[in-house]
Amino acid sequence: MADRTGGGSGWYGHCHQVLVWVLARWGVEPPVAQAMVEQAIGGRFKSWTAPDVLLVEDIAERLSMSLRPDHGVRSDPPLRDHLQSWLATRATVPWQECPADDGRPVTAARDGAAEDIRAFDHAVDPARAQGMLAALGLARDGAARGAALDFELLRGWQRHVLDTAQPPPFRSAPAFAKEGRERYGIGPDTRALMDSCLAESASHPDDNPLPITARAARAARAYLDVCFFHPFDDGNARAAFLALVFVLAREGITLDDVLLLRRISFQADDPQDGLILARYIDSHIKETRRNSALPPQG
Template sequence: MPHLQASLALDWTFPHLRPELEAASARAFEETHAQERFLAELDTPAHEDPAREARFRDALAHVRALADAQAPLTYERLREVQARVLGHAVSFRTGDAFAHGGAHRYLFFPELEAMFTRKVEADAADGCHPVVQAVRLYLDLAFFHPFPDGNARAARLGFEFLLRRARLPTPPLTPLVLLPKHPGDVVRYAQFVRLAARGIAGRGGGAESP
């Protein structure tokens, strides 16, 4: 599993990104409405499904309340949020998953759910910078692809949850979502962290190499 191997081998402290991370930490919390902008500009026009949008908004409000209450990150909490995203109870997927019209395949094996649970909960307690933690959770939700549907939405919600819980504003989402990302590509992982940090600091986000 390229993402897991890369994630376990990577130095998530990103010492070469310290100036960007410190600049992000210096930004006072504010409501940026980044999720709502992404919905209006990209997600809703792409899907034209009012019920889908309403469920996401409900899940977003729930995530924000959890973050404001300093709720811990657990796999069960991710499932709870995803149930709101999809409108029904959810469990970990039980077979291979596909995305981007079948171009991306995410394999299933019996230990995958336990592995995902351990990783998410250990990462949440490892003391990395909140921006790094938020990016890492985004990537885990995208590349473990834990749920039968809605993993991209789960990734955006998890990203906001960890930033907001750390009292950091959510940066513009479009550059982050559209940044090409492939499982195991640690150069892109670092670039994602840099773009997120710069977006939070208000420096914009170009597609520069890390």
């Protein structure tokens, strides 16, 4: 392969590419193949030095051992759909166990969401932070007028999150996350199904099976809905965070800190994750209420 490509000292890069092609040829989805190859050969080759037989055999064994049945040909058996896993899990989460509060508004002395964006997102890219702050403002405006949470509302925010000329469309192909370990399917009714799930974030008893006081549960479920429906080609974690902030704002809640609510990861098939996130949110609500009752410093 090195002779044919003339790769010279960079031959191992071509090797990586060819191994991904081979796995893709046999039905392994490209993001999964990329992760598998990186795990098998990452950092093990040296420039200008051909790998010895033992190293080649070890890499081959690593790749073969990492192959699972769901990495096989796409049609037999089908790859697991983690969106369907989430929908099944969603129905079994004991949301009624989530902490409930008295339903009163919670007004923070400082805007924890905006401060986190200025700290974290600005460090990644100032333009990213600017877009997030614009989207946050739109989310708060929508909450103030009692807007319904649906894809159309999300894509209006996402235009600023991704800095696109037009609001981005709903994805048209399966999506992947967590370095290819999770795959979210797509069908003709996926967008409508997401809108139906997001509608349950409202506090109206007729529309929502959750108690009206379980505001943390509604926000947590909306966050995970956006994560696992994965409606956009990019920026879904940011969209999920904005949805969480929106649901709380519509309930009259502003948090002074969001430390536990960003840069975290949840599993589509773990019913405890929904409860854990709801408890994180409830903890922030209670802490914000305590802080707002403290006398001003100085």
